[in-house]
Amino acid sequence: MFEAILLTIVTAATPLVIAAVGELVTERAGVLNLGVEGMMIMGAVCAFAGSYLTGVPLLGVLCGILGGAAFSLLFGFLTLTLVANQVATGLALTLLGLGLSGQIGESFVGIPGVKLQPIVFPILSDIPFIGRLLFAQDITFYLSIALIIGVHWFLFKSRTGLKMRAIGDNHGSAHALGIHVVRTRYLAVMFGGACAGLAGAQLSLVYTPQWVENMAAGRGWIALALVVFASWRPWRVLAGGYIFGAVGILQLHAQALGIGVPSQFLSMLPYAVTIVVLIVISHNRRTTLINTPACLGKPFVPDR
Amino acid sequence: MKKLIIALAATAATLGSFTVGAEAQEKTKVCFIYVGTKTDGGWTQAHDIGRQELQKALGDKIETPYLESVPEGPDAERAIERMARSGCALVYTTSFGFMDATVKVAAKFPKVKFEHATGFKAAENLATYNSRFYEGRYIQGQIAAKMSKKGVAGYIASFPIPEVVMGINAFELGAKSVNPEFKLKVVWANTWFDPGKEADAAKALIDQGVDVMTQHTDTTAPMQVAAERGIMAFGQASDMIAAGPKTQLTAIVDTWGAYYIKRTKALLDGTWKSEQIWDGLKDGILTMAPYTNMPDDVKAMAEETEAKIKSGELHPFTGPINKQDGSPWLKAGEKAEDGVLLGMNFYVQGVDDKLPQ
Numbered sequence: 001m002f003e004a005i006l007l008t009i010v011t012a013a014t015p016l017v018i019a020a021v022g023e024l025v026t027e028r029a030g031v032l033n034l035g036v037e038g039m040m041i042m043g044a045v046c047a048f049a050g051s052y053l054t055g056v057p058l059l060g061v062l063c064g065i066l067g068g069a070a071f072s073l074l075f076g077f078l079t080l081t082l083v084a085n086q087v088a089t090g091l092a093l094t095l096l097g098l099g100l101s102g103q104i105g106e107s108f109v110g111i112p113g114v115k116l117q118p119i120v121f122p123i124l125s126d127i128p129f130i131g132r133l134l135f136a137q138d139i140t141f142y143l144s145i146a147l148i149i150g151v152h153w154f155l156f157k158s159r160t161g162l163k164m165r166a167i168g169d170n171h172g173s174a175h176a177l178g179i180h181v182v183r184t185r186y187l188a189v190m191f192g193g194a195c196a197g198l199a200g201a202q203l204s205l206v207y208t209p210q211w212v213e214n215m216a217a218g219r220g221w222i223a224l225a226l227v228v229f230a231s232w233r234p235w236r237v238l239a240g241g242y243i244f245g246a247v248g249i250l251q252l253h254a255q256a257l258g259i260g261v262p263s264q265f266l267s268m269l270p271y272a273v274t275i276v277v278l279i280v281i282s283h284n285r286r287t288t289l290i291n292t293p294a295c296l297g298k299p300f301v302p303d304r
Numbered sequence: 305m306k307k308l309i310i311a312l313a314a315t316a317a318t319l320g321s322f323t324v325g326a327e328a329q330e331k332t333k334v335c336f337i338y339v340g341t342k343t344d345g346g347w348t349q350a351h352d353i354g355r356q357e358l359q360k361a362l363g364d365k366i367e368t369p370y371l372e373s374v375p376e377g378p379d380a381e382r383a384i385e386r387m388a389r390s391g392c393a394l395v396y397t398t399s400f401g402f403m404d405a406t407v408k409v410a411a412k413f414p415k416v417k418f419e420h421a422t423g424f425k426a427a428e429n430l431a432t433y434n435s436r437f438y439e440g441r442y443i444q445g446q447i448a449a450k451m452s453k454k455g456v457a458g459y460i461a462s463f464p465i466p467e468v469v470m471g472i473n474a475f476e477l478g479a480k481s482v483n484p485e486f487k488l489k490v491v492w493a494n495t496w497f498d499p500g501k502e503a504d505a506a507k508a509l510i511d512q513g514v515d516v517m518t519q520h521t522d523t524t525a526p527m528q529v530a531a532e533r534g535i536m537a538f539g540q541a542s543d544m545i546a547a548g549p550k551t552q553l554t555a556i557v558d559t560w561g562a563y564y565i566k567r568t569k570a571l572l573d574g575t576w577k578s579e580q581i582w583d584g585l586k587d588g589i590l591t592m593a594p595y596t597n598m599p600d601d602v603k604a605m606a607e608e609t610e611a612k613i614k615s616g617e618l619h620p621f622t623g624p625i626n627k628q629d630g631s632p633w634l635k636a637g638e639k640a641e642d643g644v645l646l647g648m649n650f651y652v653q654g655v656d657d658k659l660p661q
Contacts, residue, residue: 213341
């Protein structure tokens with residue numbers, strides 16, 4: 001049973017981790033995109049459509065990624081080219097995404113979806129206890145881990161990543177040094193959108209293989225909280241995603257076991273933990289400042 | 305000059321007749337507030353099907369605008385008020401959580417009629433309507449007790465409101481009428497609508513060893529999990545057989561259409577009165593989806609119980625019934641009063657859960 005619980009936690013945590021690591025890159029480039037929920041739901045509907053219409057769930061995953069990225073391009077155009085307010089545009093993106101996905105998905109409602117099949121590594125998946133957990137999952141799980149490793153390497157070990165962080169910290173100076181601020185930010189926004197789309201694909205192809213309007217049900221917002229929770233560090237996103245997932249699942253098990261903890265309290269726990277972590281990390285002002293992108297959410301207009 | 309005057313007069317006349325024509329065609333607005341999306345496959349979809357039937361039946365006299373995904377709480381008040389302001393003659397608010405918001409808006413707009421589903425607060429211009437879902441839950445409990453090999457069922461609950469508690473109790477009573485030792489595990493999802501969380505709750509229950517499951521949340525996600533894991537389950541609010549063709553035993557199907565038509569006709573005739581309506585299986589406000597995936601004797605038992613409830617011979621809440629702690633609630637032969645049921649905040653004996661207060 002312990003293994004079954006862990007498997008459920010993995011499924012619950014994966015979309016949070018994927019969407020959050022995408023948003024992390026966007027924010028590291030200095031752009032605050034509050035439209036994660038909208039991009040996620042667009043990814044979910046595109047993935048379901050792709051999988052249903054082609055009959056190949058893997059193509060659905062691709063459609064989800066492309067759908068999320070394309071949708072984020074709208075945000076990029078408004079905030080980077082037209083320099084609109086990022087907070088307002090992000091919120092609008094969420095609302096638009098919820099409505100638009102409902103419209104697109106109207107004919108898919110009630111159709112049982114096809115579940116994305118796991119990719120089983122022979123031999124490795126036979127390792128007792130961790131085998132099934134780590135080596136017999138669907139592609140979105142492997143991608144989530146790869147994304148964490150990849151983003152960590154990109155941000156802290158690569159030259160391009162360093163430039164991108166520089167843009168996020170001081171876009172004026174970065175521009176003066178000849179770094180393409182707007183172009184880099186476009187790419188970062190689209191990466192965030194692609195990740196949110198992939199997270200959405202996980203929802204409509206793995207988590208609950210079906211399309212229901214509004215099926216992200218606030219997971220995009222949790223992903224946003226997770227980025228702050230992780231203080232913009234990829235590995236902490238992974239840890240945080242699993243903590244959030246675990247709390248949600250364990251509280252259900254506690255209830256089924258008849259442990260007398262009020263379910264409202266347990267439902268609140270992930271958010272309470274976020275607040276506690278925020279207090280703890282803000283205790284040391286200097287480390288907080290090091291990780292927070294200083295230009296987060298600020299508009300950039302090249303002066304020459 | 306004369307020509308111009310004639311032309312102006314003609315224009316005025318045309319405009320005038322046009323206005324009159326528009327007035328004659330003006331339709332009464334009957335409005336709906338939904339808590340979920342109209343295609344959720346469950347609760348809200350059932351209401352929307354009712355709305356469509358209403359539109360079809362009285363289409364030349366009425367129009368039926370609706371608002372979807374209205375959150376329960378302060379936002380609901382704004383949404384309902386917006387509807388009332390936009391000229392609705394009758395507003396249906398279709399979720400328990402809209403109760404206080406509906407009461408407030410109804411007080412502000414005495415000329416507009418309101419009907420609130422599943423609540424218990426009424427006013428001169430505010431009626432309540434509800435369905436005796438517990439009758440269906442009792443039948444489900446009986447089927448569950450017959451079908452379960454382990455003698456334990458899982459119940460995915462939403463919020464600890466009387467409506468839900470009543471359903472849990474009815475299910476347990478039905479199950480105990482077949483197997484006195486039957487146990488019920490309850491998991492509170494704290495949501496009406498979140499496919500992921502509902503699926504997680506279903507997985508948790510199955511991992512804890514239940515082999516039959518029912519839900520009081522709105523999406524088909526639990527049914528899908530049940531199908532995947534090979535246990536049996538019951539649908540909620542709409543027939544969910546498409547999500548589990550080999551899994552669904554039956555479903556409580558809400559059929560609001562006839563009720564909406566009846567009440568809207570009363571509004572148009574001017575005979576609408578504030579009432580507190582609580583209809584059941586016999587009135588056709590809820591029906592049982594076909595009994596499937598079960599042996600013939602279980603099906604026969606379910607059909608017999610359904611017939612007995614319809615004829616009034618059987619009331620699910622008939623004593624002797626003890627409360628969860630073993631203290632007596634109803635004496636032998638005593639039937640629960642509607643008022644007690646509508647405010648139900650305790651479990652009956654056999655429910656394996658602590659009721660969140």
